[in-house]
Amino acid sequence: MKNLLLILCALFFSIVNAKTITVGNQFPCKKIKQALLLAVDGDTILVYKGIYKEGNILINKKVVFIGKNFPTLDGQQKYEVVSISADSVIVKGFRIINSGYASLDDPCGIKVYDRTFVKIENNILDNNFFGIYLQNCKNCLVKNNTITAYGKQEQLIGNGIHCWKSDNLQIIANKISGHRDGIYFEFVTQSVIWRNVSNKNIRYGLHFMFSNDDAYITNVFKNNGAGVAVMFTKNVKMYNNYFEENWGDSAYGLLLKEIADSYIFNNKFARNTSGIYMEGTSRIKVEKNVFESNGWGMKIQASCMDNEIVNNNYMKNTFDISTNGSLVLNTFNANYWDKYEGYDLDKNDLGDVPYHPLSLFAILTENTPSAMLLYRSFMITLLDKSEKVLPSITPDNFIDKTPLMKSLPLWLK
Numbered sequence: 001m002k003n004l005l006l007i008l009c010a011l012f013f014s015i016v017n018a019k020t021i022t023v024g025n026q027f028p029c030k031k032i033k034q035a036l037l038l039a040v041d042g043d044t045i046l047v048y049k050g051i052y053k054e055g056n057i058l059i060n061k062k063v064v065f066i067g068k069n070f071p072t073l074d075g076q077q078k079y080e081v082v083s084i085s086a087d088s089v090i091v092k093g094f095r096i097i098n099s100g101y102a103s104l105d106d107p108c109g110i111k112v113y114d115r116t117f118v119k120i121e122n123n124i125l126d127n128n129f130f131g132i133y134l135q136n137c138k139n140c141l142v143k144n145n146t147i148t149a150y151g152k153q154e155q156l157i158g159n160g161i162h163c164w165k166s167d168n169l170q171i172i173a174n175k176i177s178g179h180r181d182g183i184y185f186e187f188v189t190q191s192v193i194w195r196n197v198s199n200k201n202i203r204y205g206l207h208f209m210f211s212n213d214d215a216y217i218t219n220v221f222k223n224n225g226a227g228v229a230v231m232f233t234k235n236v237k238m239y240n241n242y243f244e245e246n247w248g249d250s251a252y253g254l255l256l257k258e259i260a261d262s263y264i265f266n267n268k269f270a271r272n273t274s275g276i277y278m279e280g281t282s283r284i285k286v287e288k289n290v291f292e293s294n295g296w297g298m299k300i301q302a303s304c305m306d307n308e309i310v311n312n313n314y315m316k317n318t319f320d321i322s323t324n325g326s327l328v329l330n331t332f333n334a335n336y337w338d339k340y341e342g343y344d345l346d347k348n349d350l351g352d353v354p355y356h357p358l359s360l361f362a363i364l365t366e367n368t369p370s371a372m373l374l375y376r377s378f379m380i381t382l383l384d385k386s387e388k389v390l391p392s393i394t395p396d397n398f399i400d401k402t403p404l405m406k407s408l409p410l411w412l413k
Contacts, residue, residue, distance in 0.1 A: 182221075233258075
């Protein structure tokens with residue numbers, strides 16, 4: 001009890017004694033580094049509007065670092081602009097620009113080194129090599145930041161939000177464009193990515209590597225080299241995301257490679273080369289998603305098994321499903337297929353005959369891509385119709401036994 005009282009008293013006096021140090025041309029303290037020298041744990045540093053070219057700004061005390069009217073911190077293309085090496089730091093309201101560019105030390109707009117409970121909110125980061133970088137961090141928040149770069153080649157630019165070997169992160173409502181990957185997770189666990197917009201990035205809008213037990217929810221991934229890649233991972237939840245206009249020879253709305261025990265629910269895949277590309281995946285449930293106007297709704301490689309695809313809408317895709325194998329190790333059930341031509345005599349809204357979603361031409365183009373030149377030709381249409389009646393090349397058990405007669409009310413506009 002006595003120890004608890006001492007802790008409470010110490011906390012009270014630290015709050016009472018906390019001060020605000022104001023920085024600006026009109027104040028005695030004109031430099032941010034000067035304010036950091038004067039500050040102690042618990043202080044607030046309030047920086048007024050202006051352009052501050054002070055090289056690398058190292059925050060090694062537990063302070064609240066706030067910009068008023070978005071003062072500019074300029075790295076002059078030489079420095080890591082803000083480095084954080086203290087716990088419980090808050091950085092809010094700055095315009096952070098022009099970090100150095102180097103492939104060995106990865107200079108950033110803001111980098112957090114091995115810290116906990118850091119908050120980075122409401123900042124504008126422009127023309128930095130990496131935007132925000134969290135290294136070996138826990139319980140940190142990155143929220144409402146606008147992160148823009150102008151990369152042309154992926155090896156010449158870093159990621160917008162880069163998280164490495166961290167736990168319990170919250171990445172919320174950021175806007176990222178022009179980087180290599182919009183958001184990058186490697187060895188990150190128990191974290192959430194929510195309400196972000198990641199567009200026009202060179203490689204991926206979001207990139208997961210070796211990151212288990214995470215969730216990404218209600219994000220937009222648009223017009224990236226590819227939408228999202230989730231690799232070598234398990235127990236990932238993917239809800240309510242929008243994957244749109246990720247075009248290119250190897251572009252996907254969502255790439256799944258060597259992942260297991262995950263759930264893909266209520267997402268929309270629209271106008272991508274492939275909505276979902278699955279390789280080496282197992283025990284994935286794909287439920288109540290919309291696949292609309294993609295080149296391929298889903299590409300499921302022969303290395304995938306024990307996946308369940310249920311209650312999805314497949315509409316206006318060139319090919320709904322494609323595969324490169326003959327074994328059927330995944331389950332399709334109660335999906336809506338706009339190409340289904342069956343009937344429903346008992347009026348239970350389920351087709352009375354099974355649907356074969358895998359077309360002959362999808363198999364041909366998987367093995368011989370140049371066959372796409374024959375798409376929509378009379379001969380190919382005739383072969384596809386014949387294959388559905390008497391399957392000879394497509395696996396006859398690659399079927400949806402209970403196809404829906406009407407589309408599900410998902411993602412209504």
